[in-house]
Amino acid sequence: MKSISQFLFTSVVVLFSYSGLAQGESIIADGAKLTLVSDEYQFTEGPAVNSEGDVFFTDQPNDRILKWDADSNSVSTYMQPSGRSNGLYFDHSGNLLSCADEKNELWRIDPEKNVTVLIDNFEGEKLGGPNDLWVDPEGGVYLTDPLYDRPWWNPSVERIKERRVYYLSPTGDELKIVAEDFVMPNGIIGSADGKTLFIADIGDKKTYVYMINEDGSLANRKLFCELGSDGMTLDNEGNLYLTGDGVTVFDSEGNQIEHIVTGEKWTANVTFGGKDQNVLFITAMDSVYTLEMNVHGVR
Numbered sequence: 001m002k003s004i005s006q007f008l009f010t011s012v013v014v015l016f017s018y019s020g021l022a023q024g025e026s027i028i029a030d031g032a033k034l035t036l037v038s039d040e041y042q043f044t045e046g047p048a049v050n051s052e053g054d055v056f057f058t059d060q061p062n063d064r065i066l067k068w069d070a071d072s073n074s075v076s077t078y079m080q081p082s083g084r085s086n087g088l089y090f091d092h093s094g095n096l097l098s099c100a101d102e103k104n105e106l107w108r109i110d111p112e113k114n115v116t117v118l119i120d121n122f123e124g125e126k127l128g129g130p131n132d133l134w135v136d137p138e139g140g141v142y143l144t145d146p147l148y149d150r151p152w153w154n155p156s157v158e159r160i161k162e163r164r165v166y167y168l169s170p171t172g173d174e175l176k177i178v179a180e181d182f183v184m185p186n187g188i189i190g191s192a193d194g195k196t197l198f199i200a201d202i203g204d205k206k207t208y209v210y211m212i213n214e215d216g217s218l219a220n221r222k223l224f225c226e227l228g229s230d231g232m233t234l235d236n237e238g239n240l241y242l243t244g245d246g247v248t249v250f251d252s253e254g255n256q257i258e259h260i261v262t263g264e265k266w267t268a269n270v271t272f273g274g275k276d277q278n279v280l281f282i283t284a285m286d287s288v289y290t291l292e293m294n295v296h297g298v299r
Contacts, residue, residue, distance in 0.1 A: 021237060021294060027249065027258055029278075032292040034262065037068065038075050044283035045231070046132075047271040048088035048096065049299060055273040055281045056096060057288060058085045065098070068281065068288065070274045075288070079113055084152060087132035087231070087269075092139055099130035099143070102152055104159065106130050106143060106168070119143070119168060122175055126159045127166075132187055132231060132269075137194040139170035140216050142178070144185040144199065165199055167216045178218045179210065187229040187242065187269075192298040198240060202228035207242060225254045231269025231283075235295035243267045247282060262289060272297025 021027070042061040049055050053070040056078060064080035065088070079085075083100030085107075091097055096109040097118075104127045106119035118141075121127070128147035135141055143166045147159065165179035165188065179185070184203025190196060190212065197218060200207045205228045210218040229242035238252035246267050249258035264284035273281040273290075277297035282289040 025294060027235065027237070027239060027293060027295045028260075029292040029294050034260065034282075035290050037073065037288045037290055039287040041066075041286045041288070043268070043285065044288050045268045046086050046088040046099070047231075047269055047273070047281050047283055047288075048090055049271055049273045049277065049281075049297065050090050050096075051094065053273050053275040053277060053279075055271060056088055057269075057281075057283055058082065058088060058098075060084055060086055060101065063102075065096075068273065070279070073290075079109065083107055083115070084150070086130070087144075089133050089135050089141075091135050091141075097133060097135065097141065099133060101129050101131075101150060104129055106133070106141070118172060119166075119175060122160060122166065126157060128159050128161075128163065131185075134188050134190045134197070136190055136212070136216070137192075138216075141168040142166070142188055142190065142197060143168065144188050146184045146186055146203070163203075165218075169216065176216075178216065179221070187232040189232045189234055189240070191234065191238075198224060198232060198234075200229035200232060200242065202230060202244070204228065207232075207240070225250055225256075230267070231271075233271045234298050235272065235293070236298050237295050239295065241270050241280075243270055243282075247280070260291065262287075272299070 041059040046058040055068040065078045065082045067078040084102035085098040086101045087099040098107040100107045108116045128145045132144045163182045167178040182201045186202040187200035197210045207224045209224040211220040231243050233241045240250045242248045246262045247260040262284045267284040269283045273279050280291040
C-alpha cells in the first residue's frame, strides 16, 4: 500500500504528464531546422531566459556573459569580466543569478549590473564550484556543486570534497544540503508548480527526480532515466530535455521521444527563449543554435 507521500508524488507526475499536443504530433515545429545563431565563442553554457524572451548565456573561457536578443536574433556582450560565470538563471525580481566559478561563488547581478555575492562558502569551506541552478516559486535557489579543476584556480585552496546539491532559502540567510550521494551532479531543473525537481548525475550517467517539500527539502528520490546531463530544461508538456550528445528529450514517464542532433562534439545546455518561449536555445561548444518548437517553456 502506498504512503500518503508516495500517492501525492505519483499524482504530481501524472498531472505533470498531461499533453496538449495532438496524438503523434512532433514537439518540433513543422519544417523547423536547427539554425546557427553564432559560432564566435570558445565554450558556451548556462542559457537563461528573461521576461522579454531574451536569452543570456556564458562563454566561460572568455569570462563573459552574452545576450541573445529575441527580436533581432542578434548577440551582444552583456558583462565582461563576469566572475567566470557558468550556469545562469533569473530570479523573480529580474536579477540574473550566476554560478561565478572563478571564486566558487553564487552571484546576484541586478539590471544595473551591480553584483552581490549570495554564497561564497558552506560552513567555512569553499564549494567545489557552483555549476547549475534553479529558482523555485518561493525564490529559493537549488544549486549543483560538482568539481571540475579550473586553470584560473589557486591550487593551494582546498574545496569541499563531497559532491552535493544545496538549497539557499528565499530569504538568503540559510544554505543547506538537500541531496547527496552523487558522482558529479550537474544539470538541474524544477517544475513550474515547485513540486518536482530533476537532478542529473553526469558522472554516473543518471538523472533523478525528487518530490520537493514545503521547506525546500527533497524526498522520494527516484531514478528517472539512465542518462546524465550537463544542462536541462522542461517544456509545458512535462518533457525533460537533457544535453551531451545533442539534446535528448524524455516524456514525463522517462521514455525517450526525441533526439536533436547538433553536429557538435558536446552540447552543454538548453532553454526556451523568444516572446512565446517556443524557441529552443541550445549552447554547444563554440556555438549557439535555435530551433522552433510546437511546445514552449514553463517559466
